[in-house]
Amino acid sequence: MVKVSKLYEDRYGQSSKLDFSKMIIPDLLESIISRASIRKFSDKPISKELLTLLLTAAQSAPSKSNLQQYSILIMQDKMLKLKVGELIGETKWALSSPVFLLFLADIRRNMKVTKEKGYEYKNNNVDTFMNAVIDASLSMQSLICAAEASGLGVCPISMIRNIIDEIKILCKLPKGVFPIAGLAIGWPAEKAPVSIRMPQSITIHNDYYNEEYLNVKINDYDERVYKIAPITDKKQRHVNIYGVSEKGTWSENVSRQLSVPERNDFRKWLKSHGFKLE
Numbered sequence: 067m068v069k070v071s072k073l074y075e076d077r078y079g080q081s082s083k084l085d086f087s088k089m090i091i092p093d094l095l096e097s098i099i100s101r102a103s104i105r106k107f108s109d110k111p112i113s114k115e116l117l118t119l120l121l122t123a124a125q126s127a128p129s130k131s132n133l134q135q136y137s138i139l140i141m142q143d144k145m146l147k148l149k150v151g152e153l154i155g156e157t158k159w160a161l162s163s164p165v166f167l168l169f170l171a172d173i174r175r176n177m178k179v180t181k182e183k184g185y186e187y188k189n190n191n192v193d194t195f196m197n198a199v200i201d202a203s204l205s206m207q208s209l210i211c212a213a214e215a216s217g218l219g220v221c222p223i224s225m226i227r228n229i230i231d232e233i234k235i236l237c238k239l240p241k242g243v244f245p246i247a248g249l250a251i252g253w254p255a256e257k258a259p260v261s262i263r264m265p266q267s268i269t270i271h272n273d274y275y276n277e278e279y280l281n282v283k284i285n286d287y288d289e290r291v292y293k294i295a296p297i298t299d300k301k302q303r304h305v306n307i308y309g310v311s312e313k314g315t316w317s318e319n320v321s322r323q324l325s326v327p328e329r330n331d332f333r334k335w336l337k338s339h340g341f342k343l344e
Contacts, residue, residue, distance in 0.1 A: 068091065068096050069086075070086035070087075070089045070091055071086045071087065073096065073099045073100055074086065074099075076100065076260045077099060077100075077260055077262065077263055078262060078263060078265055078266075079262040079290040079291060079293075079294055080265070080290060093215065094211065094215050097211070097214050097215045098211060098214075100260060101210075101214050101260075102258035102259060102260050102261065103219075103220070103221040103222070103258060103261075104219025104220060104221055104250075104252070104254045104255075104256060104258055105159060105160075105221055105250075105256070105258070106159075106254070106255040106256040107162070107163045107164060107219065107250070107252030107253060107254065107255050108252065108253045108254070108255045109164075110164070110252075110253045111164050112164050112165050112218070112251065112252065112253075116216065117140075117165060119212070120209050120212050120213055120216070120251075121138065121209070123208050123209055123211070123212035124138060124205045124206065124208050124209035124212075125205065126208060127201075127204040127205045127207070127208035128204055129201050129204070129205075130197040130200065130201060133176060133197065133201070134201065135171065135172055135173055135175075135176060135194070135197060135198035135201045135202075136169065136170060136171060136172050136198060136201040136202035136205050137170040137172040137175070137243065138167055138168070138169055138170065138205065139167065139168040139170060139237055139245075140165065140166075140167055141161075141166040141167065141168060141237075141248075142165075146236060146237075147161045147162075147166060148161070149236060150166075150229070150232075150233070150236065153229045153232050154223075154225055154226065154228070154229060155225075157223055157225045159250075160221060160223045160248065160250040161250075163221075163250035163251055163252040164251065164252040164253070165250075165251040165252065166248060166249070166250055166251070167206075167209075167248065167249045167251065168226065168233070168237065168245045168247075168248050168249075169202045169203075169205060169206045169245065169246050169247055169248075169249065170202060170239070170243050170244065170245055170246070171195070171198035171199045171201070171202045171243070171244055171245075171246050172198060172202075172242065172243045173190065173194055173195070173198050173242045173243075173340070173341070174240055174241065174242030174243050174340065177190070177242060190340075190341065190342040190344070191342060191343070191344045192343050192344065195336070195341050195343055199246055202246045203246060206222065206246070206247065206249060209249070210222075210249070213251055217253070218251055218252065218253060218254070219251075219252060219253065219254035219256075219258075220249055220250060220251050221249070221250045222247050222248070222249055223247060223248035223249065223250060224247050225248075226245050226247060226248040227245065227246075227247075227329060227332070228329070230244065230245065230332075230335060231335070233245055234339070240340075241339050241340030242339075242340035242341070243340070244335075244336065244339065244341070259295065261295075262290065262291050262294060262295065264283075264284075264287050265283065265286075265287060267283055268280070268283050268284070268287065284317050285317075287316065287317075288315040288316055288317050288318075289315075291315065291316050292313065292314070292315055296313075296314045296315075297311075297314030297315065297316070297318075297319050298314060299314070301314070301319075302314055302318075302319060302322070303319050303320075303322040303323040303326075304322045304323070304325075304326055307322075307326070308322055
């Protein structure tokens with residue numbers, strides 16, 4: 067029987083004052099709480115039947131007004147995966163997974179449906195863009211939960227947006243469609259550590275947003291993570307600009323990352339590829 071308190075401690079790097087000793091939790095909840103991203107996969111294939119059910123799980127996610135403004139592209143062609151892998155650089159390992167999916171925000175389909183029914187489409191705006199991204203995200207998370215509950219390992223790949231022009235051409239993505247992320251899926255060939263998350267005292271708010279003692283709480287979190295999984299020199303961000311930090315902490319690393327603009331032209335790309343963002 068799983069020890070619930072241990073699941074909590076692994077996720078936060080500290081124990082809880084609550085008594086979890088009498089709790090019996092379902093396997094799915096255990097799978098979600100104990101999940102970790104997998105970056106090494108075995109050669110064992112994923113059956114068509116299992117993949118079909120995983121995609122069914124993805125489509126079982128909530129969707130704003132049942133608009134279903136997303137699509138999923140299964141990248142199977144070996145030459146296509148090889149090309150994308152070469153383009154994506156240090157994350158090319160993701161394309162060696164048995165299954166690689168692109169989750170797409172897709173407003174194009176409903177624009178065509180609306181026109182076909184004789185109506186004028188009047189919702190190419192920021193809200194629709196946001197709803198499409200959320201639909202795609204919920205769909206991806208639903209598939210992640212289903213995959214991991216089935217014993218598979220996954221890793222989301224946001225770097226796919228670093229090569230968005232190339233992906234558009236290679237995968238023949240029309241206007242009104244763009245990838246929010248890729249997802250590598252396969253049978254794990256490693257036991258990955260659980261990432262220690264910020265405590266609920268930072269991220270969970272009761273009735274009102276509360277930033278009281280934020281710096282103190284972040285410092286405590288940094289120390290807790292540093293003792294268990296310090297950020298090594300190789301994983302520190304922008305050492306070419308800032309040098310190697312004496313202490314590789316979470317807040318130092320994210321601050322470095324967010325101090326350098328990423329995907330600066332993304333809005334411009336979206337506007338030139340069918341998203342008005344008005």
